[in-house]
Amino acid sequence: KLPLTVEEIVNFGESNRELFIKSSTYSIIPITVTEMGLTISWIFSSDPKSISFSVVYQESEDTPLDQCKVLIPMTRCNSHKETIRGQVKVRNAGIYTLIFDNTFSRFISKRVFYHLAVERPVIYDGSDFP
Numbered sequence: 001k002l003p004l005t006v007e008e009i010v011n012f013g014e015s016n017r018e019l020f021i022k023s024s025t026y027s028i029i030p031i032t033v034t035e036m037g038l039t040i041s042w043i044f045s046s047d048p049k050s051i052s053f054s055v056v057y058q059e060s061e062d063t064p065l066d067q068c069k070v071l072i073p074m075t076r077c078n079s080h081k082e083t084i085r086g087q088v089k090v091r092n093a094g095i096y097t098l099i100f101d102n103t104f105s106r107f108i109s110k111r112v113f114y115h116l117a118v119e120r121p122v123i124y125d126g127s128d129f130p
Contacts, residue, residue, distance in 0.1 A: 042117075
């Protein structure tokens with residue numbers, strides 16, 4: 001579990017991070033977001049073989065798991081063959097959790113190489129219009 005804030009993700013720069021996920025387990029990356037309108041993006045690949053991926057939204061740490069909103073249902077990704085890209089728009093403040101799930105694999109541990117980014121919306125104020 002790696003709790004992250006938007007600022008920490010911005011400070012990632014262009015570097016990739018690595019997760020080691022043992023067979024029959026999963027890893028989560030909770031991202032705490034306080035401002036609306038941001039876009040959280042990810043790129044990841046796995047080695048060896050596939051990994052399952054999901055994104056879940058939780059209003060606060062106290063929110064029971066059964067009241068969390070599944071933004072991207074658990075999906076098996078062939079991320080060992082192609083790079084997986086995706087994003088979610090932050091509509092509400094809270095915790096956006098990326099889940100890398102290897103529970104289906106009984107013997108094979110996986111490495112997941114990932115990069116996260118946060119984009120703030122560009123708000124056009126019309127100031128450059130003559």
